[in-house]
Amino acid sequence: MATGRTHRPATRSRGIPEATVARLPLYLRALTALSERSVPTVSSEELATAAGVNSAKLRKDFSYLGSYGTRGVGYDVEYLVYQISRELGLTQDWPVVIVGIGNLGAALANYGGFASRGFRVAALIDADPAMAGKPVAGMPVQHSDELERIISDNGVSIGVIATPAGAAQQVCERLVAAGVTSILNFAPTVLSVPDGVDVRKVDLSIELQILAFHEQRKAGEEAAAEAALAAAAEREGIAEAAADGTAAHRKGPDGDVPAVMPA
Amino acid sequence: MATGRTHRPATRSRGIPEATVARLPLYLRALTALSERSVPTVSSEELATAAGVNSAKLRKDFSYLGSYGTRGVGYDVEYLVYQISRELGLTQDWPVVIVGIGNLGAALANYGGFASRGFRVAALIDADPAMAGKPVAGMPVQHSDELERIISDNGVSIGVIATPAGAAQQVCERLVAAGVTSILNFAPTVLSVPDGVDVRKVDLSIELQILAFHEQRKAGEEAAAEAALAAAAEREGIAEAAADGTAAHRKGPDGDVPAVMPA
DNA sequence: ATGTCTTTGTGAACGCGTGCACAAAGATAG
DNA sequence: CTATCTTTGTGCACGCGTTCACAAAGACAT
Structure with missing residues (x-):
């Protein structure tokens, strides 16, 4: 999911595996919710279910950060919130610019999740002169x-690209040249960036396509199951049929059409 | 990245690894661009750079689909577009509903990438009575x-949730009960769904937090490098200084502030 | 037909991530 | 203080994914 050829070889940033880093925000969110309910401690089991992961994985993840739990009791919620926040760098303020204020850019500008965690939208930028001055999300x-100028004045190091695909690479280059070293890209393009710049990509249509794949497979399996059933029904009397799963494949009255998908 | 406890154990759907499936849309996009420029064939090398991956990986990915290339020549663009589209299930029409027409929902409704590939927005749904009837993206x-009713009338099997976090689980349950088996979740919550339902999650703030982590680490490394330099400069004359990296930590005129991050 | 050159397809090795299962650690009760 | 019970932290094994490197396959020239 990461990017188009970014992220150093096999980033084990400082002993913390990339996969773990990607889950820290998940834990943090669950912990924040607990904190708001004034829950003092959680077990790895509870927190794991709240975050939607397996408890062994969670414990191992935390072990990379240090030993912040108490055996027999669990983890101190507040303390853990602080540790994870610090590890993620959320105790400091990150000014962010959003480039491309179309539907998506506006949605991002209004998105509460940004401001809530150390991120401050420093500016909204658009290439359309007609947009200039228009207030979006009160800005x-x-x-x-x-x-x-904006980037250098505000010391911005994180940029969000929400432009059309055609403009993305050029915007990216300007951002990087101006000093941005991390980019969140919503445009459906592969950005090429110099070493030392991180790119993460969020692509809506790709996610849908992956869902479609699984959806299609489910439909295919259903069909296969039905076919297998039909074949089984038809097979009565033929005792020496192969017992393993291959029976489902070489099925049917004639031919060997795989039940899953036409080749 | 995938979901909150969905996706069967280690889905190797029909020999096609999950990681490969996730890249197919990338290849498809690059191929479509080539197709529009009427390029007849591509080598794995060219296509790989266009898609932002390594050519060996690309070839292995394609090998799971079958042998669609010609040695010494490359891949036929049109044919490959067709094969991947078919594999992803994009040759059929997927009606989709979007629930929660706030800023983000509206952005999604307007997003061209959906309609362009087999996906058809069947309906926009919102809980606010004041929204009812309002046209968004011409609908x-x-x-x-x-x-x-909408789901059953249109045979919708894919739903997109763009509601606030609080409403997501409930909406999810209604979608599933009505027959939806794939969900794309933009709400910052862990959805729990019955077996057989796929959930993919897109979380904007999580991506930003991951970037912040790497950004912080970069800053830390810079500081460490500077400190190391300073230490080296200061060390001239003191020949017996420890030669290893620990020098960077016990640096500075007084005190022992670790250069990387306060513990 | 033969040889050369290009590019695919894949066997094999390696490394990362996951999950099991258990010992160590501490809380708590008696 | 000892025993028991809970929950963490982690060693270990396994499997998936990535990458290398090369043989097989075909195009193309002669």
Whole structure:
């Protein structure tokens, strides 16, 4: 999921595996919810279910951060919130710019999840002069001519690209040249960036396509199951049929059409 | 990245690894671009760079689909587009509902990438009665009372949840009960679903937090490098200083502030 | 037909991530 | 203080995914 050829070889950043880093925000969210309910401690089991992972995995993840639990009791919620926040770098303020204020960019600007965790939208930038000055999420949109100045004035190191695909690479280059070293890309393009710049990609249509694949497979399996049933029904009297799963494949009255999908 | 406890144990769907499936849409996009430029064939090398992956990986991925290339020449673009589309199930029409027409839902409804590939937005659904009838992306928003009817009338099997976190689980349950078996979740919650239902999650703030982690680490490394340099400069004359990296930690005029991060 | 050159397809090795299962650690009760 | 019970932290094994490196396959020239 990460990016198009970014992320150093096999990033084990400082002993913390990439897969673990990707789960820390999940734990943090679950912990924050517990904290708001004033729950003092949680067991790995409870927290794991709340975060939607397996408890062994959670414990191993935490073991990379240090030993913050108490055996026989569990983890101190507040303390863990602090440790994870610090590890993720959320105890400091991250100014962020959003480039491309179309439907998606506006949605992002309004998204509460950003501001809630150390992220501050420093500016909204769009190439359309007609957008300039328009307020979006209580903040005036600025023209992309200002991009370099905004980034340097605010010390922005994280940029969000929500432009059309055609503009993304160019915007990316300007961001990087101006000093941005982390990019969250919503445009459906592979960005190429110099070493040292991180890119993460969020692609809506890709996610849907993956779902479609599984959906299709489910439909196919159903059909296969039905076919297997039919074949089984038809087979009575033929005792020496192969007992293993291959029976489902070489099924049917004639031919060897695989039940799953036409080749 | 996938979901909150969905996806069967280690889904090797029909010999096609999950990781490969996740890349197919990438290849498809690159191939479509080539197709539009009427390029007849591509080598694995060219296509790999276009898709932002390594060519060996690409070839192995394609090998799971069958042998669609010609040695010494490469892959036929059109043929490959067709094969991948078919494998992903994009040759058929997938009606989709979007639930929760806030900023994000509207952005999704307007997102061209959906319609372009077999996906058809069958309905926009929102719980707010004031939204009902309002046109978004040229389509009237319908009230959530209609949810079950819409799904069954249109044979919808894929649902997109773009509601606030609090409503997501309930919406999810209604979708599943009505027959939806694949869900794309944009709400920042762990959805729990029965077996046989696929959930994929897209979480904007999580991606940002992962970036923040790497950003912080970069800053830390820079600081460490500077500290090491400073230490080296300061060390001239003191020949017996420890030669290993620990020098960077016990640095500075006084105190022992670790250069990387306060423990 | 033969040889050369290009590019695919894949066997094999390696490394990361996951999950099991258990020993160590601490709480708690008697 | 001892015993018991809970829950963490982790060694270990296994499987998936990635990458290398090369043989097989075909195109193309002669």
